[in-house]
Amino acid sequence: MKAAVISFPGSNCDQDLAWAFQEIAGIDTDIVSASETTLAGYDIVGVPGGFSYGDYLRSGAIASFSPIMPALKAHAENGGLVIGICNGFQILCEAGLLPGALQWNKSLSFICAPEELAVVNTDTPFSNAYEPEQTITLPIAHGEGNYYADPDTLAKLEANQQVVFRYRDNPNGSLNDIAGLTNAAGNVLGMMPHPERAVEALLGGTDGLGVFESLKQEVLANAAR
Amino acid sequence: MFKASIYVNYKPSVLDPKAEAIKTALKRMDYDNVESVLFGKYFELVLAAKDEQAASAQVDHICDALLANVNMETYRFELTEISEVKA
Numbered sequence: 458m459k460a461a462v463i464s465f466p467g468s469n470c471d472q473d474l475a476w477a478f479q480e481i482a483g484i485d486t487d488i489v490s491a492s493e494t495t496l497a498g499y500d501i502v503g504v505p506g507g508f509s510y511g512d513y514l515r516s517g518a519i520a521s522f523s524p525i526m527p528a529l530k531a532h533a534e535n536g537g538l539v540i541g542i543c544n545g546f547q548i549l550c551e552a553g554l555l556p557g558a559l560q561w562n563k564s565l566s567f568i569c570a571p572e573e574l575a576v577v578n579t580d581t582p583f584s585n586a587y588e589p590e591q592t593i594t595l596p597i598a599h600g601e602g603n604y605y606a607d608p609d610t611l612a613k614l615e616a617n618q619q620v621v622f623r624y625r626d627n628p629n630g631s632l633n634d635i636a637g638l639t640n641a642a643g644n645v646l647g648m649m650p651h652p653e654r655a656v657e658a659l660l661g662g663t664d665g666l667g668v669f670e671s672l673k674q675e676v677l678a679n680a681a682r
Numbered sequence: 683m684f685k686a687s688i689y690v691n692y693k694p695s696v697l698d699p700k701a702e703a704i705k706t707a708l709k710r711m712d713y714d715n716v717e718s719v720l721f722g723k724y725f726e727l728v729l730a731a732k733d734e735q736a737a738s739a740q741v742d743h744i745c746d747a748l749l750a751n752v753n754m755e756t757y758r759f760e761l762t763e764i765s766e767v768k769a
Contacts, residue, residue: 630697
């Protein structure tokens with residue numbers, strides 16, 4: 458079982474995400490530069506948080522044209538698992554791998570705070586270790602996390618049960634309280650909260666562990682099939 | 683050569699918190715008559731193309747792919763034919 462964490466110029470959660478995969482979940486993990494062009498041999502690809510390319514133009518817009526992106530798109534189209542966190546979520550939306558877009562927080566403030574989330578879909582490779590409707594607390598740290606999709610797209614993704622995490626007390630104006638969602642096929646997840654920052658009690662909480670346990674279970678189950 | 687003047691704005695259905703903040707500041711400055719504020723982006727591209735139609739098609743693609751996020755933004759542009767730009 459192998460995981461890759463893509464490092465873009467300006468990523469700042471790549472080491473944390475790799476730590477969570479490698480040291481906490483025990484998954485063999487490489488940090489792969491965004492200037493590489495292959496992701497062959499990886500079961501899981503993590504797109505980390507940060508400020509890729511300085512957030513110029515729009516968050517994630519420049520990163521979505523990085524040399525690694527065709528390989529990431531191919532990995533996703535072949536059913537490979539992809540998790541984008543914070544700036545990673547913004548990049549996946551900009552790249553068209555997830556529906557919708559992340560807009561400026563309604564308050565215009567950068568919000569760095571623990572947030573309560575409801576796990577509203579536990580039938581995904583990213584959330585199967587949680588209980589249905591379980592409340593978890595994960596840190597958020599973003600200025601542009603206000604999820605937007607046009608009414609048709611929103612209706613479709615709700616009908617298809619693509620929403621995985623919802624804010625209990627919406628901090629940023631996201632439509633339908635959406636904190637994290639998958640693509641229609643269910644193998645690509647984007648979320649604004651940081652599960653990789655909540656995997657050790659020493660650092661304030663372990664509610665993010667479920668995401669990494671879920672991914673590990675999914676890859677093991679796939680291998681056994 | 684063509685100069686493309688490109689305007690990118692949020693769709694009317696998207697509430698832009700930055701534009702709202704500007705509007706609030708204008709109200710504070712006693713400009714109570716300002717009904718609405720649109721806060722967009724402006725780009726200028728100079729490109730070589732064989733004719734206006736070719737330039738237009740290319741700028742369209744550039745806007746769709748990069749300059750605008752068509753999920754939440756719209757764009758429009760004007761093309762002007764210009765003489766060669768010396769580097």
